[in-house]
Every structure is written in C-alpha cells, then in structure tokens.
Amino acid sequence: MxxxxxxxxxxxxxxVVKEAVKRGHDVTAVVRGENKSEAQHAxxxxxxxxxxxxxxxxxxxxxxxxxxxxDTLHVIPDAAKHLSDVLAGSDVRLIVVGGAGSxxxxxxxxxxxxxxxxxxxxxxxxxxxHGEALAHLRTLSDVKWTYISPAADFQxxxxxxxxxxxxxxxxxxxxxxQSFISYADYxxxxxxxxxxxxxxxxxxxxxxx
Numbered sequence: 125m126x127x128x129x130x131x132x133x134x135x136x137x138x139x140v141v142k143e144a145v146k147r148g149h150d151v152t153a154v155v156r157g158e159n160k161s162e163a164q165h166a167x168x169x170x171x172x173x174x175x176x177x178x179x180x181x182x183x184x185x186x187x188x189x190x191x192x193x194x195d196t197l198h199v200i201p202d203a204a205k206h207l208s209d210v211l212a213g214s215d216v217r218l219i220v221v222g223g224a225g226s227x228x229x230x231x232x233x234x235x236x237x238x239x240x241x242x243x244x245x246x247x248x249x250x251x252x253x254h255g256e257a258l259a260h261l262r263t264l265s266d267v268k269w270t271y272i273s274p275a276a277d278f279q280x281x282x283x284x285x286x287x288x289x290x291x292x293x294x295x296x297x298x299x300x301x302q303s304f305i306s307y308a309d310y311x312x313x314x315x316x317x318x319x320x321x322x323x324x325x326x327x328x329x330x331x332x333x
Contacts, residue, residue: 127318128179129186130154130171132161135280136221137188139311171203176210184318187220197253204257208267217268219317223254224276227295227329237295258327270323272313275305275331282306288313291329298333305332
C-alpha cells in the first residue's frame with residue numbers, strides 16, 4: 125500500500141510513518157524541509173502547495189498537521205479543507221488526525237465534550253479548530269475521508285502498548301473512568317484504518333482500555 129503522511133516530521137506524523145513502514149507499506153513523507161521520519165520517500169513541499177498531481181497513485185493520505193498557537197491554529201481546518209479539495213473525486217482516501225473535544229457526551233449528540241463545564245479553557249481554541257475540520261468533512265460526498273478522534277488525554281510521550289479500543293461518535297472512557305491514549309497507539313489505529321478502510325465517511329474514536 126502507498127501511504128503519504130502530511131506533516132510527517134511532527135510527533136504524530138513520525139509515529140504514523142514508523143508504524144506504516146514497520147508493516148511493510150511504501151510511505152512518503154510530505155514535509156517542508158528535510159525528512160526526519162522513517163519514510164522511504166519524501167515530497168518536499170508546503171502542504172498548501174500540494175496538487176492532485178502530487179498525490180496521484182497513493183492509496184491513503186494521512187493529514188497529521190497540527191498547531192497549538194493562536195496564530196497557527198487555522199492550519200488544522202485549512203489543511204483538512206485543502207487536502208479534501210485536492211483529493212475530491214479520486215479514490216485516494218484521506219485520514220485526518222482529529223481532536224477529542226467534538227466527541228458527544230449524550231446519546232442525542234447535542235452536547236460535545238468541549239461544551240461541558242470541566243473542559244479546560246486552554247484547550248478550547250485547538251478543539252474548535254479540530255471541530256471546524258470535522259464539520260467541513262461532514263459536508264463532503266466526493267471525498268473518501270475518515271476522521272479519528274483520540275482520547276481526551278492524548279499522550280505524546282506515552283508508551284506503545286500495541287493495542288487500543290475503538291469507539292464511535294460518543295466520548296468513551298475505560299473501566300476506570302479514564303480516557304487516554306498514547307501517540308504511538310493512536311498511530312496503530314491510523315494504520316489499521318488505512319489498511320481496512322472500514323470507516324470511510326465516518327468519525328471514529330480510539331482510547332486505551
């Protein structure tokens with residue numbers, strides 16, 4: 125399988141590349157400068173300069189673009205929008221590394237985690253940016269997208285346990301009432317979805333049991 129990982133030099137991007145290469149896939153890093161990931165190939169280009177021609181022949185494109193500062197948060201929804209525009213009408217699947225704040229906390233799907241009183245104010249801007257990306261994807265019928273929300277506690281330095289639990293649109297905690305997953309285990313879920321294509325046109329979520 126041919127997989128392109130956008131923002132492959134980032135923390136999650138590097139782990140997705142590592143997991144995919146480990147499984148024997150042909151992986152291309154899309155990076156603005158030197159490729160620091162384990163990808164066998166690289167497209168040295170700003171993601172917003174990518175064209176349909178750049179991504180022809182890939183089975184899956186992973187959008188791992190992230191941002192944290194107020195002046196860069198727009199990159200999160202803008203990346204999803206640009207990549208979906210580029211891939212529209214093609215058979216290339218788009219998997220987006222998403223956020224947890226938009227997960228629903230009620231069965232009616234009217235209240236999201238980010239709307240609850242205990243959701244930290246500091247995380248609301250980045251949560252809103254991820255939510256905007258998801259809202260855009262939901263409007264599309266000509267893109268084979270999948271949006272994967274991590275658990276609430278998304279641990280960059282967390283250990284790779286080698287497993288995860290799959291959930292849907294609703295916020296889900298483990299038996300101890302905790303919601304967490306490491307970047308490394310999240311990468312496993314991304315590559316699993318790349319291989320299976322079981323959730324095209326859906327948002328799914330993952331957490332550690």
